[in-house]
Amino acid sequence: MPRWGFPAFAAVMLGLPLLPVPDFWITQSLYIGLYALVALGLVLLTGVAGLTSFGQAAFVGVGAYAAAWLATQTALPPLATLAVGVGLAVGAALVLGLLTLRMSGHYLPLATICWGLALNYTMANMEGLGKYDGILGIPAMQFFGVDLGTGRGLHPLVWAIALVAALAVARLLDSRPGRAIRALKSGATMAEAMGISTFRYKLTAFVIAAVLAAVSGWLFAHFQRSVSPSPFSINKGIEYLFMAVLGGVGHVWGAFLGSAVVRLTEDQLQVLLPKLLGTGGNFETIVFGVVLVVVLKVVPDGLWSFVGRWRPAAAGARARDWAGAEPLPRRPKPAPGERLLEVDAVRKQFGGLVAVNDVSFDVNAGEIVALIGPNGAGKSTTFNLITGVLSLSGGAVRWRGQGIAGRPARAIARLGVSRTFQHVKMIPEMTVLENVALGGYGRTSSGVARAMLRLDRAEEKRLFAEAEAQLARIGMAERMHEPAGNLPLGAQRLMEIARALATDPALLLLDEPAAGLRHHEKRALAAALRQLKAEGVSLLLVEHDMDFVMGLADRVVVMEFGTKLMEGTPAEVQASPEVRAAYLGTEH
Ligand code: ADP
Ligand code: MG
Numbered sequence: 001m002p003r004w005g006f007p008a009f010a011a012v013m014l015g016l017p018l019l020p021v022p023d024f025w026i027t028q029s030l031y032i033g034l035y036a037l038v039a040l041g042l043v044l045l046t047g048v049a050g051l052t053s054f055g056q057a058a059f060v061g062v063g064a065y066a067a068a069w070l071a072t073q074t075a076l077p078p079l080a081t082l083a084v085g086v087g088l089a090v091g092a093a094l095v096l097g098l099l100t101l102r103m104s105g106h107y108l109p110l111a112t113i114c115w116g117l118a119l120n121y122t123m124a125n126m127e128g129l130g131k132y133d134g135i136l137g138i139p140a141m142q143f144f145g146v147d148l149g150t151g152r153g154l155h156p157l158v159w160a161i162a163l164v165a166a167l168a169v170a171r172l173l174d175s176r177p178g179r180a181i182r183a184l185k186s187g188a189t190m191a192e193a194m195g196i197s198t199f200r201y202k203l204t205a206f207v208i209a210a211v212l213a214a215v216s217g218w219l220f221a222h223f224q225r226s227v228s229p230s231p232f233s234i235n236k237g238i239e240y241l242f243m244a245v246l247g248g249v250g251h252v253w254g255a256f257l258g259s260a261v262v263r264l265t266e267d268q269l270q271v272l273l274p275k276l277l278g279t280g281g282n283f284e285t286i287v288f289g290v291v292l293v294v295v296l297k298v299v300p301d302g303l304w305s306f307v308g309r310w311r312p313a314a315a316g317a318r319a320r321d322w323a324g325a326e327p328l329p330r331r332p333k334p335a336p337g338e339r340l341l342e343v344d345a346v347r348k349q350f351g352g353l354v355a356v357n358d359v360s361f362d363v364n365a366g367e368i369v370a371l372i373g374p375n376g377a378g379k380s381t382t383f384n385l386i387t388g389v390l391s392l393s394g395g396a397v398r399w400r401g402q403g404i405a406g407r408p409a410r411a412i413a414r415l416g417v418s419r420t421f422q423h424v425k426m427i428p429e430m431t432v433l434e435n436v437a438l439g440g441y442g443r444t445s446s447g448v449a450r451a452m453l454r455l456d457r458a459e460e461k462r463l464f465a466e467a468e469a470q471l472a473r474i475g476m477a478e479r480m481h482e483p484a485g486n487l488p489l490g491a492q493r494l495m496e497i498a499r500a501l502a503t504d505p506a507l508l509l510l511d512e513p514a515a516g517l518r519h520h521e522k523r524a525l526a527a528a529l530r531q532l533k534a535e536g537v538s539l540l541l542v543e544h545d546m547d548f549v550m551g552l553a554d555r556v557v558v559m560e561f562g563t564k565l566m567e568g569t570p571a572e573v574q575a576s577p578e579v580r581a582a583y584l585g586t587e588h
Contacts, residue, residue, distance in 0.1 A: 006167070013159040017152040026151045028263055030223065033158040035259035037216035039243040040165055040252065041209030046241065047249030048173065049205040050185035051101070052109040054237045055116025059210040061123050061232030062089045063217025068135040068227040069128070078141045082218045089214035090207055092119070097206040101199065116234045124229035134228030141222050148222065158219050162256075165212055168452040170252045172208075175451030175460065176444050179434055181205050183427055189389055190425035192409040193418070194503065195442030204448060235285065242288050246295055248304030250429075257304050262288070318433065318481070322461035322468070328443045330504050331416055333536035334365040340400060340507055340538055341417075346385050347394035348378070355381045357562040358395065363507060368529065368539040370549045372573075373559035374582070379542040380422050382559070383509050386540075387419050388412040414442050416506035420496040420513060422542070428485025432476065432495050435484045436467040439502030470498040474528050475521075490516035494525070501532075508532070510541040514548050526552055550574060558582070 013033070017026055038056050046052050066085030070076045076084070100111040124132050140149025148154045172178045180201045183191040188198040221227050230236075239262065247258025269284035277283060299305055334340060341363040348356040356378040363369045371379050384390040386397055388409035397405045404412055418439070426435050440463045446456035471477045474494045479487065484495060493513055500508055510529075514522045522545065529539060529552060543549045549556065550570040558565040558573060560582045566573065573579050 006163075010159075010163050013163065014156050016159075017155045023151060026155055028267070030151050030155045030158050032256070032260045032263045033155075033162040034216045034220055034223075035240070035243055035263060036162050036256045037165055037219075038213045038240045039247065039255035039259050040162070040169055041212035042241055042244035043247075043249060043252060043255045044169055044172075044181070045205045045209040046244060047251070047254075048185070049181050049202060051202060051205065052241070053112040053116075053206075053209065054109060054234060054241060055112040055119070056209065056213045056240045057232045057234065057236035058116045058119035059089050059093070059213035060217035060220065060236075061119060061227075061229070062092060062210075063214030064221040064227045064232065065123055065129055065135070065217075066214075067218045067221040068138050071138045071221075072135055078218075078222065082215070085214045085218050086211055089210045093207045093210035094203070097203045101202045101206060112237075113234060116237050120229055120233050123232060130228075132229060134226060136226045138221055138225045138227070140225065149225070151223070154219070154223050158223075161215060161219070165215075166252050166256070169208075171454055172448060172451045173252070175456055176437075176441060176446045176463070177201065177204065177448050177451055179427075179430070179438055180441065182430065183438060186425065186427055189409070190421070191438070193387060193389070193413055193421075194438045194499070195410045195413040196438075197410055208448070235282075239285075239288065242292055245292060246302055248302030250301065251304040253307070254302050254304035257307070258302065261303065318431070318464065320468075322465040325458075325461040325465040327469075328440060328462050328466045328504070331506065334400070334506055334538075336366040336536070338365040338400070340365050341386065341540070342396075342398040342401075343382070343386065344398065345395035346382065346392055346397060348381050348385055348390060349393045354562050356385060359559065359562075359564045360395075361557045361564065361567060363538050363540050365506070365538055366533060366536055367554045368533055368541070368552055370553035370556045370570075371540060371542045371559065372544075372546075372549060372556060373565070376561075377559040378562040379559060380511055383419060383511055383540075383542065386412075387417060387509065413503060416504070417509070418500040418503040418505035418507070419509035420493065420500055420511055422511040424489065424492045424496055426484045426492060426495065426499075428483065430484055431481050432471065432484050432487065433464060433467050433480040435495060436471055436480075436498045436502050437463050439470070439499040440466050442503060467498070467502055470501040471495070473501065473531075474498050475524050488516070490518070490521060493517070494521075497525075497528075505537060507538045507540065510539065510543075512542055512544065514543055514545050522548055 016029060038060055042056060063085035066088055067081045070081040070084060096115050100108060103111055123129055129135065140147060142148065146153060148157060173182065180191065180196045183196065184198055184201060191198050243258035243262045244255055246261060248254025266284055269287055273283040339362055343359060343361050345358040345360050346356055347358050359382060371382065373379055381390065385392055388407055392405045396403055399415055399417065444459050444463050446459050450456045468477060468480060471480050474497055476491065476494050476498060479491065484492065487495065493516060497510065497513060514525060517525060526548060533539060553570055555567065556570055556573040557567045558579050565582055566576055566579060
């Protein structure tokens with residue numbers, strides 16, 4: 001959106017009831033705002049975090065029923081009923097999230113259908129909630145003497161809340177916790193390796209989406225002045241998901257566009273379709289289903305992507321506003337020669353295959369150790385055992401004397417062990433700079449509330465200054481504003497190194513860092529790694545380019561078929577006939 005876009009849109013929506021707009025359109029617009037609140041939660045939960053929920057209508061119901069019951073049975077003011085409704089939704093989301101968010105693949109969406117149905121049946125069958133008749137006679141809200149009981153009265157409140165929520169979500173997405181949420185869709189391994197608890201952010205997105213839905217329900221109850229179970233059924237849950245997907249499932253404003261399209265066509269279809277078909281029924285659901293399939297096929301990013309195309313090309317680039325920001329704190333470097341990492345008879349079995357067979361070696365502070373061996377020798381598996389990505393079948397890994405086996409990857413990362421991946425793991429839609437900023441996650445602390453209130457800007461500047469500095473160090477600074485997915489493979493590998501460096505590691509594990517690099521790029525990388533060593537960072541690297549390895553490493557560990565073949569200086573390893581036979585496949 002251009003800079004004036006949001007204020008202009010907000011002014012129109014807030015002022016709409018003052019204009020000579022017919023009541024019908026005010027009501028339509030009010031419903032668009034109500035729907036958009038729910039769809040906004042789904043943009044965050046499904047579009048950004050990749051967690052599909054069919055059950056959001058049930059959270060709308062929680063907010064609506066809380067408002068309805070409390071308003072008719074107690075003397076609580078509307079703000080208090082809102083607080084109770086939101087509190088109930090948060091509680092329900094925490095319980096349901098703890099139970100279901102660890103599920104993978106299709107089990108999670110299925111679980112959302114289950115609890116969506118269960119909550120809806122509860123509403124429809126509880127004596128105190130009026131069963132299928134629901135609750136009638138909710139008093140109209142008053143706001144400093146203004147009657148909010150009409151569409152015109154309530155419209156500004158609905159839209160003020162929806163716009164504030166949109167702004168809050170947009171701000172969240174452009175922040176430390178927001179980048180963590182955006183990282184969820186690409187799988188947990190990379191995010192956890194950067195020190196991020198992926199489960200915590202799944203739960204966060206789930207709770208935020210539930211809160212937005214409950215607020216929508218509270219407004220809905222005060223607009224309808226009555227509640228019944230059907231608007232909170234699984235059908236409606238599917239419709240909310242449809243709005244989010246149709247509008248553009250990764251875009252905040254797509255929630256509004258999708259809600260508008262659905263609301264404005266729903267009414268027309270409800271009138272038109274029975275006439276065309278000569279019989280009544282919820283045929284609009286079928287039309288929405290067909291449209292959804294077509295949209296997903298033709299514009300998988302949703303309708304907002306058409307709007308997004310009008311934006312100037314550089315709109316995604318972050319303004320470089322961090323010049324002179326105070327550097328992030330660095331961890332004290334271990335004394336040169338200190339034994340940092342002890343790999344002690346580590347073992348990994350995949351069924352019958354022994355991928356790593358009782359391998360032992362150490363890495364001392366200020367050392368570059370290379371791990372070499374033919375494809376399938378178990379090098380990457382060894383990396384995964386050290387960094388907590390895989391659990392050990394036997395043996396021990398010690399970091400500065402302490403056993404770290406069994407700890408989650410994010411805890412090991414926070415100790416100062418960082419890594420890159422043989423198969424690059426990144427968020428392709430994020431800029432190079434944002435990807436590298438993920439590395440600084442553990443060195444910063446802003447949470448959701450600070451991000452939404454924009455109290456995190458000073459820390460963000462420090463973080464982006466660090467990210468740029470790390471990119472500059474490996475010669476990538478000019479490309480920092482490009483989407484990471486557009487880079488060639490070699491540059492993506494360099495970006496991963498910068499991301500790992502942004503964690504301020506004491507030990508850096510690089511899995512085939514020079515693969516895909518051209519000759520001069522390899523030379524530059526080798527120089528950068530030597531510089532790191534001079535600064536006190538230790539390196540463990542897997543690499544196939546022998547010139548690169550032998551010119552860089554202090555010690556070389558050779559593996560073959562999961563077993564350690566030998567260990568020595570580059571000269572010793574190169575002179576070994578066994579290594580030549582195994583690794584080079586030549587006999588001398
Ligand atoms: P390298 O990195 O030295 O090329 P890897 O550590 O990737 O080798 O693999 C070592 C062996 O373990 C290979 O035979 C590979 O097929 C097997 N392997 C690696 N990961 C898994 C896994 N998750 N499940 C089953 N087998 C695996
Ligand atoms: Mg490998």
